[in-house]
Amino acid sequence: MAKNVYSVAQVNRYIKNMFTQDFMLARIYVKGEVSNCKYHTSGHIYFSLKDESGAIACVMFAGDRVKGLHFRMQEGQKVIVLGAVSVYERDGRYQLYAKEIVPDGEGDLYLRYERLKKELEEMGMFAPEFKQPIPLYSRKIGVVTAPTGAAVRDIMNITRRRNPFVQLILYPALVQGENAADSIVQGIRTLDEYGVDVMIVGRGGGSIEDLWAFNEEKVARAIFECRTPVISAVGHETDTTIADLVSDRRAPTPSAAAELAVVEYRQLMSGLELYRNQLADRVEQKILQCRQKAEFLRLRLQQASPEYQLREKKQHAADLEDRLRRTMEQKLIERKHTAALYAERLDGMSPLKKLQQGYSYIEDETGRALTGISQTAPGKMLKIHLADGVVAAKTTAVYASGSGRKESDGREDGR
CATH class of the missing domain: 3.40.50.960 (Lumazine/riboflavin synthase)
Structure with missing residues (x-):
């Protein structure tokens, strides 16, 4: 028994790889008569191409039909198919996977189309950088x-x-x-x-x-x-x-x-109306800004004029004069109040005021005010000042304050 034993799937996969690597089979045109054509509900088309010598199974997937097929194939119709030959691994059979199909009568035109398309593409005539934008308006x-x-x-x-x-x-x-x-x-x-x-x-x-x-x-x-x-x-x-x-x-x-x-005209008018409103708002805002700036400059110019400066100085002097006058009036009121307070306090300290309250003061014969008993003696003449006049008196005795002790009565003992 040989050492290398392969599974059916391995053999089919190997054969498929061989087909895939074949340059000619990767993109090939095949001409033949349509046979056993079936349009599946999935969108795929299953059919065979045959001639007098043989047949090949074909399939066109739904995704390739959009660009690759522009007519409905009929039994017995002769067509040219562009596709790739490969192996369907599950069944181990090869088939043609169709990309584009044209009727055989159009085959020459289709080949001319493909050649010119390839030539112009290589020249760059389809390149995006050469595309001009479509004007909006x-x-x-x-x-x-x-x-x-x-x-x-x-x-x-x-x-x-x-x-x-x-x-x-x-x-x-x-x-x-x-x-x-x-x-x-x-x-x-x-x-x-x-x-x-x-x-x-x-x-x-x-x-x-x-x-x-x-x-x-x-x-x-x-x-x-x-x-x-x-x-x-x-x-x-x-x-x-x-x-x-x-x-x-x-x-x-x-x-x-x-x-x-x-x-669209309505869309254009709607856009123009929007732009008009935006422009009006911006113009109005600009006018307002210009007015504010003009007013600011007018005030600056007014403030810089000699007349305005003189008026401001006069107003400042008047303000200072008014402040000085009010300050002096306030100071005068305060001084008057202080003077009245002092006068009241002085009046309260006046000897005459004390005399009116029942107090008196005494002078000796020389007019000296007495402040203590040591300044007089029995027999000395005194003047007692009262609120409404003066009383002449003679000292008969002198007593110390709070002792009740007679200091002197002006007479010697035994007399």
């Missing part, structure tokens, strides 16, 4: 499309509804047939020279043959070289042309292109 809009048909009617209706003041300038171009590409190029260059604000280039939906003029290199270069921003609106949302890739903005439909190019 366009007044003149150029339109390159057929003069009749749904596309021009949709653009006119949307424009009229959104902003009736926008001017549409139509270049009636051929959008299908042998001379369509030259007509579209001439329309783009004419409107670019005319000086419109933005340009819509497009047409309604159709087959790849109908839309082929918008896949021509001359149209792509005219759009790329245009100084005016270009909005492409070719076919339906699922159609993608070279013109869509090189234009400044791609719209899924002509109606959507008109909505991109034309700002």
Whole structure:
């Protein structure tokens, strides 16, 4: 028994890796007749491609159908499938995983489309840095499309509804047939020279043959070289042309292109009203600030004038005079009050006041006021001053205060 034994899953995985690493099988075009075509509820499509010599199982996942399939496949229909060949590991069978499918009659055009797309992409014509911004407020809009048909009617209706003041300038171009590409190029260059604000280039939906003029290199270069921003609106949302890739903005439909190019009038007026109110508020605020500054400068100028300075000095002198007068009056009142208090106190200390209260004072014969008993003696004459007059008296005896002892009565013992 051999040493290296592999499981079925390992073998299938190994074979799948071999398929994955094969450059040719990673991106391959396969032509054949559709057989056993089934549209699953999940959105996937399961079918086979066959010819007179063999068949290959195919699957197209729902996520690839949006961009890769623009028609409904029928049994027996001949198609060209772009995809990758790989192994479905669970069943151990290989199959073609489809990315894009076109009818066999359109196969040559599709291959030309892919080659031109790759060439222009390598030249950088799809690069974001070359995209011009679409003006927000366009007044003149150029339109390159057929003069009749749904596309021009949709653009006119949307424009009229959104902003009736926008001017549409139509270049009636051929959008299908042998001379369509030259007509579209001439329309783009004419409107670019005319000086419109933005340009819509497009047409309604159709087959790849109908839309082929918008896949021509001359149209792509005219759009790329245009100084005016270009909005492409070719076919339906699922159609993608070279013109869509090189234009400044791609719209899924002509109606959507008109909505991109034309700002809604009511929205514009609402924005203008908002700006008007903001501007009025700022102007009013600025006027108020200027008035306040003018008043401040007027006061500064007024205060700097000699007349104002003299008036201020006079007022200051008058204030000082008034303060001095009030201070002096207050001081005078205080002094009067103090003098009255002192007078009252002096009056209370006056000898005459004491005499009126029943007190008296005594003088000796020489007029000296007596302050003690030692200053007199019995027989001495005294003057007793009372409130209403003087009493002449003679000392008959002298007594010490509180003792009751006679000091002298003026007579000798035995007399």
